[in-house]
Amino acid sequence: MSLVDIADLTIRFVEKAALSGLSLSIDAGDRFGIIGESGSGKSLTALAIAGLLPDNAEVSGSISFDGAPLPADEKVMARLRGQKIGMVFQEPMTALNPLMRVGDQIAEAIALAHAAKQSTVGSLLSEVGLEGRHAERFPHQLSGGQRQRVMIAMALASAPDLMIADEPTSALDVITQRIVLDLIRDICERRQMTLIFISHDMRAVAALCDKVAVMRAGTLIEVGPVATVLADPQHAYTQKLVAATRMVPRQGEPHIAGKALLSVERVTRAFAQGGFWRARRQALLAVDDVSLTISSGECLALVGPSGCGKTTMARMIVGLDMASSGVMQLEDTRYRGTDLPSSRRADISLVFQDPFGSFDPRLTVAQSLGEPLRLVPGVTPMDRQLRIAEAIESVGLDRAMLVRYPHEFSGGQRQRLAIARALVTRPKLVVLDEPVSALDVSVRGDVLDLLARLQSQFGLTYLIISHDLDMVAAMADRVLVMEAGRIVEEGAPAALFAAPQHRLTKALIAARLPNIGA
Known part of the structure; x- marks a missing residue:
C-alpha cells in the first residue's frame, strides 16, 4: 500500500524551477533512498513531503500521505507532521537547541506528540542506544554520533509512520556511520516504519535501503530496487555516480623517505x-x-x-x-x-x-x-x-x-x-x-x-x-x-x-x- 504519492511536483523560486515534474510512489514499510549531487532536489523533496517549504516557493502538482492530500492549513499540517512524520536533519548540532539539555528537548517532542503515542525520555534514549544519564547533557557535551542518536529519538517521539533522514551520516566517522545505519535499519524493522533516506553517499544507500531514486538538477533520472539501479544502472548519470564511488588505491612506487x-x-x-x-x-x-x-x-x-x-x-x-x-x-x-x-x-x-x-x-x-x-x-x-x-x-x-x-x-x-x-x-x-x-x-x-x-x-x-x-x-x-x-x-x-x-x-x-x- 502506498504511503506517499508525489504526482508531477514542480517547485519554483523566482521563476527558476528547483524541482520539475517529480512523480514518486513510496509504499508503507519501504526503506527508500534518494540520491544525487548537491542541488539535485533531494532535500527539497523531503521538505515538500514534510510541509516545510519556504514561503517564497511556488508549488504545483500534488503530494498525498496515507491516501489523503497534504493539508494546506499549516496548523493541520503541523499536527500531521508531529504525529505521523518524523524528521532527522543533516546537522544535529544546528538542529538541537544549545541552551537545553537533550532530555528536555526529547520531552518537548513527546509533549507535542499525540497522547496515545507518548513514550518516555528514558525509553527513547534506550531505543537509540544511549544511557539515561545522557538526558542531563547539553548538545555540545555529546559526540557527533550521540547527537545524531538524540535526533533520531526526537523523531521517534510520536511513533511516526514515516521517518525522513536527511544526510544523517555525512559528517560521521566510518565506525559511527555504520552504527547509525544499523540503528536506523533496526528501528524501521522493529516499528515497521517507512523510511526516506536522503544522501549523496551511494554506499550508505546501498547498505540501508531496498529502493532508490536518482535525481539530477531537480529531475528524476532513475528509480527502482537498489539491487537493480546501483548494480546495473541504465542512465549515464547513474553510471557516472556508481563509477565515482570506486576509488583506486594509490599505484606506483612508494615514497622514499628523505629529509x-x-x-x-x-x-x-x-x-x-x-x-x-x-x-x-x-x-x-x-x-x-x-x-x-x-x-x-x-x-x-x-x-x-x-x-x-x-x-x-x-x-x-x-x-x-x-x-x-x-x-x-x-x-x-x-x-x-x-x-x-x-x-x-x-x-x-x-x-x-x-x-x-x-x-x-x-x-x-x-x-x-x-x-x-x-x-x-x-x-x-x-x-x-x-x-x-x-x-x-x-x-x-x-x-x-x-x-x-x-x-x-x-x-x-x-x-x-x-x-x-x-x-x-x-x-x-x-x-x-x-x-x-x-x-x-x-x-x-x-x-x-x-x-x-x-x-x-x-x-x-x-x-x-x-x-x-x-x-x-x-x-x-x-x-x-x-x-x-x-x-x-x-x-x-x-x-x-x-x-x-x-x-x-x-x-x-x-x-x-x-x-x-x-
Whole structure:
C-alpha cells in the first residue's frame, strides 16, 4: 500500500524551477533512498513531503500521505507532521537547541506528540542506544554520533509512520556511520516504519535501503530496487555516480623517505575540565605523547574515529593551538604551536574541513586569497596580483572569478578556492582536514585528482586528516592510526589495510561500507 504519492511536483523560486515534474510512489514499510549531487532536489523533496517549504516557493502538482492530500492549513499540517512524520536533519548540532539539555528537548517532542503515542525520555534514549544519564547533557557535551542518536529519538517521539533522514551520516566517522545505519535499519524493522533516506553517499544507500531514486538538477533520472539501479544502472548519470564511488588505491612506487620536513616529539595537549561553578576534574588528554615525522614530498594520513585527537594535532602543527608539552620542529625551527615564528607561518597552510564556513562572506575571492600573503614579507602589489592569479588558475578556475563572492560558487569550486588560498604563500607543508567529506562523490574524485596533480607540480608535502579510508588508500604514502590521543599503528596503506594489527584499525576496516555491487 502506498504511503506517499508525489504526482508531477514542480517547485519554483523566482521563476527558476528547483524541482520539475517529480512523480514518486513510496509504499508503507519501504526503506527508500534518494540520491544525487548537491542541488539535485533531494532535500527539497523531503521538505515538500514534510510541509516545510519556504514561503517564497511556488508549488504545483500534488503530494498525498496515507491516501489523503497534504493539508494546506499549516496548523493541520503541523499536527500531521508531529504525529505521523518524523524528521532527522543533516546537522544535529544546528538542529538541537544549545541552551537545553537533550532530555528536555526529547520531552518537548513527546509533549507535542499525540497522547496515545507518548513514550518516555528514558525509553527513547534506550531505543537509540544511549544511557539515561545522557538526558542531563547539553548538545555540545555529546559526540557527533550521540547527537545524531538524540535526533533520531526526537523523531521517534510520536511513533511516526514515516521517518525522513536527511544526510544523517555525512559528517560521521566510518565506525559511527555504520552504527547509525544499523540503528536506523533496526528501528524501521522493529516499528515497521517507512523510511526516506536522503544522501549523496551511494554506499550508505546501498547498505540501508531496498529502493532508490536518482535525481539530477531537480529531475528524476532513475528509480527502482537498489539491487537493480546501483548494480546495473541504465542512465549515464547513474553510471557516472556508481563509477565515482570506486576509488583506486594509490599505484606506483612508494615514497622514499628523505629529509624530515616536520618532526613532532612527544607532544601532549591537555584540556582542563570543570570551571568556576564546577569542581575541577582530571585534565582531558586530547593528544597524548604523540611523536611523528613527515618527510619532504610525502603524503601522510592521520586517521581515526571522531574525538581521537586528529584535528587537535593538526591545529598545533599549523600554529593555531599550543602543546601542553613536547615540541615540533619545522626544518630548523622548533616551536610548540602558537609560538611558531611569523617568518615560518607561510611555510605551513591549512585547508579547513568546511570550505564555505572558512571564507568570509563579505570578501571577494581575490581578497580572501590575498589575506595569507600578509605572512610573506616583501610582497609588492604586483606580486600579490600575480600570486593570486597563479593560485586560482592552478586549481583549474578562471581568474575572472576573483571578483565573485563565496556564495556564488558550488561546493566543489569552494573547495578548490580553499586549496588555492592554501597555495598562495607557496608553502612547504599543506595540512588538509577532511578535504572531501562535505563533497559529492563525483566532485570528490575531481578534488583528489587536483591534489595529486598539485603535489607533483609544486613538490608539496601533505598531512591529510581523515576518517575516509578509501580516500586515504587513494592518496597516502603512509598512514598513522590514532585512538584516544595516541598513535596505535602505522604503515603503508596497502599493507596496513590488508593485515591490520591493532583492534581499532580492524574495527575501522570492518566498518567500511562495501563497494557498490560487491
